[in-house]
Amino acid sequence: MRRDGIRVSVAVGTLGAAALGAAALADTATASNVAAGLGDQRDLEVPTWLYLLTGGAAIGASGLLAALVTDRTFVDAIHEWSVPLFGPRETRSTRRFSALLGRTVGVALFVAVVVVGLVGPPVPTANLAVLVTFVGVRSLLPIVAVLVVDPWPTVDPFRTIATAADAVVPDRLSDALEYPDRLRTWPAVAGLFALVWLELVLPITTDPEALALFALCYAGYAVAGALAFSPETWFRHGDPLAVLFRLYGSVAPIQRDDDGYRLVLPGSWLRRPDVVADSSEVAFVLLIVWELTFSGFVVTPPGARTIEAVVFAGVPPRGAYLLALCAGYALFLGGYLFAAAVARRTAPTYLTGRVLAVRFAPPLLAIAAGYHLAHYVAFSLNLAPALVDTVANPLAPPVNPTTLALPAWVGALEVATVVCGHLLAIWTAHATAFDRFPGRLQAIRSQYPFVVVMIWYTVCSLWILSLPASSPPFVA
Amino acid sequence: MDRRAFLRSTGAVAALGLAGCLERLGFEEQSAWRDPPLVEDRPDAVYVPASSEEMGVYGRATDWEYAVELSYTFPHRFWTVSGTDRSRVVVGADDTMHLMVTPWDAETDTVLPLEMRVDLLRDGERVASEFSPPWPMISQRMGFHYGNNVVLPEEGEYTARISVGPVSVRRTGELEDRFDSSATLEIEFVYDRSDVHDLEFVRIDPDRHGERDALSPMDHDAHDHGGQTDTDSHVAMELGPTPTSQGPPVEDLPGTVLGTDRSGDAKISAIEADRDRFTDGDGTYLAVTLRTPYNGVVLPFTALTATVERDGDAILDVEPLVETVDHAFGHHYGVGVDALEGGDEVTVSVDVPPGVARHDGYETAFFEFGDVEFTV
Missing domain, CATH: 2.60.40.2480 (Periplasmic metal-binding protein Tp34-type)
Structure with a gap:
């Protein structure tokens, strides 16, 4: 299995990689890792076709097995099981305290990212800004959101700053605009799209100064959005990070509702109809799935060759990334919408394809969660010591950042997380179908096209995991 | 033990425990710069590093x-x-x-x-x-x-x-x-x-x-x-400023340059100079500089031999050159020989790679040397 690191490693690689890489330093899990410059490579011991076939077959077989579970009471019991974690009274004081603590930590880290990014060490693997952003926020927080509870509303510095700004700015200037309903969550889709592309084409993973400026720009954008409409609206529909974490958080075993926190079975809340509200959020979910695939793909040899081919055809490098991002996204989204349309007929049902697409989108979040773990667990573990060292001493961290070399079983863990994510998705889709359709056969038949799409996603993802990591061409 | 000492020691024990645990699981601490990317397809010669x-x-x-x-x-x-x-x-x-x-x-x-x-x-x-x-x-x-x-x-x-x-x-x-x-x-x-x-x-x-x-x-x-x-x-x-290890330009040395050639990607020059300043006896002092190409950095700690042939007879037969530092020639390898005459063939061999550690860009050069020949 391959995996990654910061090619800061690049830079660090050499020094980074040196540059982290040599730098640092020092590749994909995702582009960001690569950019950081660390990287190592493991060999797959079974033939790729067998490995891919096994993965795909496991998903298909689990679809069949799930189809055998037709007892609605049992399915409901699984998805409705929950235990309140705190009583209302503790919740109130705990909430107030944890909110205050979380906001303070979040804003302090944001300030640290900007300050250390501007004046700290230029080597990415020794710079708190790069490590907190890419190891902390980009890798670890979604892992926490998926495996424990969504921490972002508590720590989100952009929300804290925007809310404070909203309170200070005179009423006649703030909340001046009515958020157009028809915009739904599309601004966040566009925002995430921009983030994915900019992460690849801007030097923010290798140049702490660029990252600091980028963080400031993002904060400015968030404050502007929150002031123009209202913080609640903006962070519900417009802010890509807030939407991203909310969706990741819906997989978690700890969920928040009006009564406080509840312990639920992991992924069981994905059956709820309110997780994904409309088409724009379907697009967002598919973008998460595609983004993880894409950022893994461009740092593999076939991915690099694809980009190079587009560039040699005359497209400028940044345009080539944009083109590849759009084309692959269209393919992923199109495949899913097609499956939803086909499901109308296989079920059969009078529900429209759009309604089915919205209802069956949340299970894809389980797939995204699996991908995220696969792509970022190794990356996070690898750089965890460097992150701890820089947080302990932001302005003068150790000159020679420490990383963890990973044992071979981490590669197996990555494959396991991808497969588990897909199994959970199959089950959730099955449970959703039983929730939505009155007839058992109808529910099972509605799943056929979705299972096919999921097998396709799995095979893509496992294939990428089996490839060696390299640096993304032209932008490194 | 006060509270701080207690915290410190438990912290240290916890850190050790965690480190030991990670080690048992197969994790290993490494430098982020352990082995930065190498240039692909390095030539067996001096090259521009990453x-x-x-x-x-x-x-x-x-x-x-x-x-x-x-x-x-x-x-x-x-x-x-x-x-x-x-x-x-x-x-x-x-x-x-x-x-x-x-x-x-x-x-x-x-x-x-x-x-x-x-x-x-x-x-x-x-x-x-x-x-x-x-x-x-x-x-x-x-x-x-x-x-x-x-x-x-x-x-x-x-x-x-x-x-x-x-x-x-x-x-x-x-x-x-x-x-x-x-x-x-x-x-x-x-x-x-x-x-x-x-x-x-x-x-x-x-x-x-x-x-x-x-x-x-x-x-x-x-x-x-x-x-x-x-x-x-x-x-x-x-x-004054710290000197660089570049040798003085060969053409400025007090003597006659017999030629400059590349071997093992190193630049080898042979110079005919007055013998009396360097060794006993009459005749020529054959000075050979061994330097990096492009930058002319001296390459010490190796063994060179020279052969000089005149009309097919060796007047110097696989004679070791002595590694020398001189105020005018800087670092070089040299040997005394009878006065050279026009037509003499001088062959220089580098017998072992220079015993110096290499940074990126030099590690593939200066290993395989072929003989270089100069004609007086």
Whole structure:
């Protein structure tokens, strides 16, 4: 299995990689890792076709097995099981305290990212800004959101700053605009799209100064959005990070509702109809799935060759990334919408394809969660010591950042997380179908096209995991 | 035990426990710079590496015989050479930085190959014994120097006690009768992480990676002195800038250049000079310089032989050349021979790779040497 690191490693690689890489330093899990410059490579011991076939077959077989579970009471019991974690009274004081603590930590880290990014060490693997952003926020927080509870509303510095700004700015200037309903969550889709592309084409993973400026720009954008409409609206529909974490958080075993926190079975809340509200959020979910695939793909040899081919055809490098991002996204989204349309007929049902697409989108979040773990667990573990060292001493961290070399079983863990994510998705889709359709056969038949799409996603993802990591061409 | 001591010790135990646990699971601490990317498809020749590092200077010292400069940069990878074997030294997780010493003759500004040991002292106690003896090494930006990655326990004041000499190779001209004994010079420095962070790490344009060329040597006048100054500022004034290890231009040497050729990608020049200044007897002194291409950095610690044939008869038969430092010729290899005549064929062989460690860009060159021939 391959995996990654910061090619800061690049830079660090050499020094980074040196540059982290040599730098640092020092590749994909995702582009960001690569950019950081660390990287190592493991060999797959079974033939790729067998490995891919096994993965795909496991998903298909689990679809069949799930189809055998037709007892609605049992399915409901699984998805409705929950235990309140705190009583209302503790919740109130705990909430107030944890909110205050979380906001303070979040804003302090944001300030640290900007300050250390501007004046700290230029080597990415020794710079708190790069490590907190890419190891902390980009890798670890979604892992926490998926495996424990969504921490972002508590720590989100952009929300804290925007809310404070909203309170200070005179009423006649703030909340001046009515958020157009028809915009739904599309601004966040566009925002995430921009983030994915900019992460690849801007030097923010290798140049702490660029990252600091980028963080400031993002904060400015968030404050502007929150002031123009209202913080609640903006962070519900417009802010890509807030939407991203909310969706990741819906997989978690700890969920928040009006009564406080509840312990639920992991992924069981994905059956709820309110997780994904409309088409724009379907697009967002598919973008998460595609983004993880894409950022893994461009740092593999076939991915690099694809980009190079587009560039040699005359497209400028940044345009080539944009083109590849759009084309692959269209393919992923199109495949899913097609499956939803086909499901109308296989079920059969009078529900429209759009309604089915919205209802069956949340299970894809389980797939995204699996991908995220696969792509970022190794990356996070690898750089965890460097992150701890820089947080302990932001302005003068150790000159020679420490990383963890990973044992071979981490590669197996990555494959396991991808497969588990897909199994959970199959089950959730099955449970959703039983929730939505009155007839058992109808529910099972509605799943056929979705299972096919999921097998396709799995095979893509496992294939990428089996490839060696390299640096993304032209932008490194 | 007070609360703080308790917390400290439990913290340490917890950290040890965690580290031990991670180790059992197969995790291993590594430097982020352990093995930075190498240029792909490296030629068996000097090439442009993927990156280079700026260096800072901690200070200089002299006893007016020997002079030394202590400089530092990020810890980095290099290759040691033993006979014809090359082995890669990767950056260890504990390495603090790369320390370098350049030794030279304070009078003639000739960089010297010599015996060296370096002790790093903290409050009078020795640390970082791995540093000694440092490797003689060559790098494109810095030329010939001595260096190694070192482990320092913490930030703070250190003393580098540098023992230099004697110069093990033959000395001639103004250097004759000098450098027979060793000297100990001390340079005090403050290790501050930010000084190292302030150094520039330069990524080379990927289009140039692997190109058959070398980065130009750094200008010793221009580089940053890392917040330190010579303990004695008149030392700096009188010593002048630290010399580079580039040999004097071959065409400026007092003698007749027989020719220059490349072998093992090194630049080999043969010069016919007056014998009496170098060895006993009448005739010619055959001086051979062995230097890196592009930058002309001297390549010490190797063995050369020469054969001179006149009308098919050897007047010099596979005779070893003696490694020498001279005030005018700098570092070279030489031997006395009967007066050369027009038509004489001079063949020079390099029998072992230069015994110097290599930084990126030099590690694939200077291994496979073919004979080079010059005609008088």
